[in-house]
Each structure stands twice: as structure tokens, then as C-alpha cells.
Amino acid sequence: MNSSQDTIYAQACENISDFQFDDRVAGVFNDMIKRSVPGYGQIINTLGDFADKFVTPSSHVYDLGCSLGAATLNIRRHIDGRNCRIIAVDNSESMVERCSQNLSAYVSDTPVDLVCADIRDINIENASMVVLNFTMQFLAPDDREMLLKKIHNGLVPGGLLVLSEKLTFEDAPVQSLLDQLHLDFKRANGYSELEISQKRSSLENVMKPDSLPQHEQRLREQGFSHFSVWFQCFNFASMVAIK
Numbered sequence: 001m002n003s004s005q006d007t008i009y010a011q012a013c014e015n016i017s018d019f020q021f022d023d024r025v026a027g028v029f030n031d032m033i034k035r036s037v038p039g040y041g042q043i044i045n046t047l048g049d050f051a052d053k054f055v056t057p058s059s060h061v062y063d064l065g066c067s068l069g070a071a072t073l074n075i076r077r078h079i080d081g082r083n084c085r086i087i088a089v090d091n092s093e094s095m096v097e098r099c100s101q102n103l104s105a106y107v108s109d110t111p112v113d114l115v116c117a118d119i120r121d122i123n124i125e126n127a128s129m130v131v132l133n134f135t136m137q138f139l140a141p142d143d144r145e146m147l148l149k150k151i152h153n154g155l156v157p158g159g160l161l162v163l164s165e166k167l168t169f170e171d172a173p174v175q176s177l178l179d180q181l182h183l184d185f186k187r188a189n190g191y192s193e194l195e196i197s198q199k200r201s202s203l204e205n206v207m208k209p210d211s212l213p214q215h216e217q218r219l220r221e222q223g224f225s226h227f228s229v230w231f232q233c234f235n236f237a238s239m240v241a242i243k
């Protein structure tokens, strides 16, 4: 997947505006997320392995907040021949436009409905797998419960939700340690102190991470019977919840 280098926060800016998934971000997103989220590549690859195990014939797979289609592309490779349909949803027109180009670069017999919409407004039905890969953290906290309820209702029995999120920690020294390790990861990937601090300010009002206990409690309250963290690196984790 092509992407220019992310230099969005490289120049000092007087007023940092709230982070948006606009055309500028979409154009560098592949580079941005790989250099910002430790374990992103491994998570994307493993989504294909989950699909192998969970996606049942003639069912639906939902990729909610699909961005450039990295998750959809990987899952699709694993489920060809199962008569399934992937519904990939994002409310950023720039992301959807680029996602469409990325999807058409590969041949597959699994149709993808690429929808430019708010994930709070779509129907979920006959789903054997739903992916929320670093998307729910951008929803208003009050909307998360309703989204997870809708996902639970739309999953078939034994269906899988993969939920990846940035985390907060109730223990202050742990929070500080994992935050620092994440900052070191960004520095090692070539981001300057200015880039790191300007991006942090721009995300402050729009990205509201939860703690692991909050995630587990909310998922169980919405009816998920099985829950585990399957991957964690610093303050980023990916969880599985099974209906």
C-alpha cells in the first residue's frame, strides 16, 4: 500500500487544530499509523488468521473505521471461496476514496461493500467477524456502549469481535512508563519532539482511550461471553470478544 511520509506536524504551528481524518492525513496514513502504533503490522497480519478460524460460509465480515483498507485486504485474502461479503465502513471520504483504489489493486472473489458512513448508523447482521481496529477510541465515550450492543446483536453465535485500542492505566507509574516507551517508539521511528507534542495536542480532544478493565466490563455488559487481550505492546492492545 503506497503512502507518502508523514510530515504533518513537522513545522511549528501556532494553533493546533483538532485531529481529523482529512485528505492530508489519508495521504500519509499508512506511514503515520505504522510509525505511531507499536505492533500495528502484526495486528493487521493476525486479523487474517482470525478470519481463517472464525469466518463461516455465507456470513458477513465488518471492518468498522476501515481507513485505507489494510484489515479488509488481509482478511479478504484468507476467506476467498467462502461466499462471504465484507462491509468496510469509514466516514472520511478521503479514506474511502483511497481505500477503493487499494482494494481494486487485488483480485478476489469476495465482494466488498465499501461504505462512506458513520459506523453508529449502519446495520450489522449475519456477522461472523467484526473488526474495530483503533476506531472506537475516536467515538464519544457515551456512544461506545450502543455500538458494542449493536455489534453483539449482529454477530452469529460464536462470532468474533476484534477490538484494538490505545489504553490508559489506573496505576500512575505504569501509565507514565508505558507512555514513555510509546514516545521512545515514535522517536525511534523518526518523529521529532515537535511532531510528537503537536500531534499529542491535536489528539487531546478527539481520542479518548479507556482502560482494559473498562473495556472488559463494557464488553461483558453488552453480552460477550468470552474476552481476552491477545496482543499488547506498551499502551496499545488488541482484544478478542466472542459472542
Ligand SMILES: C[S@@+](CC[C@H](N)C(=O)[O-])C[C@H]1O[C@@H](n2cnc3c(N)ncnc32)[C@H](O)[C@@H]1O
Binding pocket: 021, 033, 064, 065, 066, 067, 068, 069, 070, 071, 089, 090, 091, 092, 095, 117, 118, 119, 120, 132, 133, 134, 135, 138, 139
Ligand atoms: C485509526 S483509524 C483506523 C485504522 C484502520 N482500522 C486500520 O486498521 O488501518 C480510524 C478510522 O476510523 C474512522 N472513523 C472515526 N470515527 C468514525 C465514525 N464515527 N464512523 C466511521 N468511521 C469513523 C476514521 O475516519 C479513520 O479512518
Ligand SMILES: O=C(O)C(=O)C[C@]1(C(=O)O)C=C[C@@H](O)C=C1
Binding pocket: 032, 033, 036, 037, 134, 166, 199, 200, 203, 207
Ligand atoms: O496515540 C498516538 O500518539 C497516536 O498517534 C495513535 C493513533 C491511533 O491510535 O490511531 C492516532 C491517530 C492516527 O490514526 C495514528 C495513530
